[in-house]
Amino acid sequence: MNITDHCRRTIAFTREIMRQPVTARGDLRFSDLAFFLRFARPIWRVGVLALAATALVSAAKTVLPLSIKFFIDNVLLGETSASDALIAGAGGILSSLDALIVALLVLGFFTGGMDLLRNYWTARFREGYAFNIQTTLVEHVLSFPLSYFKSQQTGYIMSRLSDDVQILQYTVSQYLPQIVANALYVTFTFAILCVLNLRLTLVVVAFIPLYLLVNAVFIRRIRAATHRERERQAYVSRDLQEVISGIDTVKSHAAEDREMHRVSGTLRNMIDARIKNTMLSAFSEYFRIGTMSLMLIAVFWFGGNEVLAGAMSVGDFVAFAVYIVTFAPTVNTFFAFPVVMQPALTSAARLRELFRIHGEAGAAPGTGGIVPATVQGRIEFSGVRFGYTASEPVLLDANFVARPGEVIAVIGRTGAGKTTLINLILRAFAPQEGTITLDNCDLASLDPRWLRRQISLVSQDLFLFHTTIEENIRYSRPDAAFEDVIEAARKARIHDDIVRFPEGYGTIVGERGTQLSVGQRQRVAIARAFLKDAPILILDEPTSALDMQTEDQIRRTLRDLVRDRTTILVSHRPSLLELADRVLMIEGGRVRECMGAEPARQVDPDRTPLSGQSTAP
């Protein structure tokens, strides 16, 4: 690209960023601000102390430049008159150099000490606020229905949980004390300026509408740009998280370049949004500094004429000039706050969006949900219709009963809806029509946490935490004794594998259990189920990763596990169907009971009897 192209591009870029946004997303309502104030309630006392210290420091700093006036007018020129009685009185006391120096020393020590206290109290308030908001947010997000997590990518959720809180915390901690200090400083200085020379102060006031105009032009644009930037940042986190967690697949397909290309595309979009946002802020700063410079020039011109005409003392003019030179950048910063606070306001709006999502009923204490005293384990589907999208139902009219203690096998071709049926029992999703009941009580009315405590789930994709094998097995019953953990591992046929590891039960399994084989992970899941000892058991392909010999051993222990529990078993392995009292088949969205050799043929066309023995020679 040559220089002319660059110039053309710059003009097009400027036009683009100055275009009025169609919608300024990320607006906060007044009630939202009240909502965010809630998090300050437990720490309001330290907040008040921080505010009082800030006020005192601002007041002390404001009176410092007055010492120059006293030095010139009272000490050097020996004048005692002043337009204001208070200043005249202070000037009388500080008319000797010694008194002025002592007053300055006292003021300096006081301001320094108060500033230390202000720092401490502000830090306590700031960190306390961030802690309150983050813990409440994490608790709230954990209460979301499972369907939310199944529909959002982890990286995206993580970005919204951590980036937005960090930006809110950073901006608030950086700028909120400054806003308070500046507001106080501007007020105090303004009062002193009025006392020093009212006409000259009116010249300063005349420039305020210009500042407001600059903000009116830029704030909406910057807010929209910040929202766009933040959303694209979340997409970057989403893509990075996906590449890292899918690294096995990426490498096995030698797809590093392709993934790099995809991530760099998302990064480029984010950077593009960031540059636009930066330039909008730069433009607004340019106009604010322009306004400030005009204001200073006007003050010097009017003030200079006042002194020449004898309407203002030299001391007053010098003091006014010192004030205005420090005051003008403060006013500038003050009017820039609505702009620099945009990242925090956008983050606050995005956090508010998260807070507006309803957690599932009963997920937080006191939010409802029946907690029955006993569980029989009778599960009934009546006229259940469900689809992930309205146009494509997975289950059309599911009707069946699983009686207490019964083992119900669910079979069907891949994609028929077996896992969906399990997700409905776990209340990850709710049926669009019909009801699912446990002991004649609608699942929708039960406390979801209580419900899930009654269910042991052994699924194909078990999640292991980055901790010891012992802790991972114990996850289903944290208070279990070590002996019970070993007993559960023995039943799940994983004990011998565990003791062969140098660290035994203390072996760290690696992130997501990567140091264990898939078969070992599956047996850890079975051990968890043994330990949990829940009245309802859901087995979703519990042996899909095991060899025939281990599966044979596990089948015998599963027979123990399913005893006296209502069990829903999903498996493509004909041998496991031996455990079932009845076999249900999902076909075309409907659930029907299978007879005789039908199930075995359904899951494996080469086999006929339920025993799983092949008829082939």
Ligand SMILES: Nc1ncnc2c1ncn2[C@@H]1O[C@H](COP(=O)(O)OP(=O)(O)OP(=O)(O)O)[C@@H](O)[C@H]1O
């Ligand atoms: N979270 C989801 N969002 C949208 N569609 C989904 C979701 N989960 C599953 N589906 C779709 O619902 C249908 C049923 O899926 P489900 O996982 O229940 O089948 P399945 O019988 O368990 O299959 P398999 O035996 O292969 O595990 C499929 O068409 C699938 O694409």
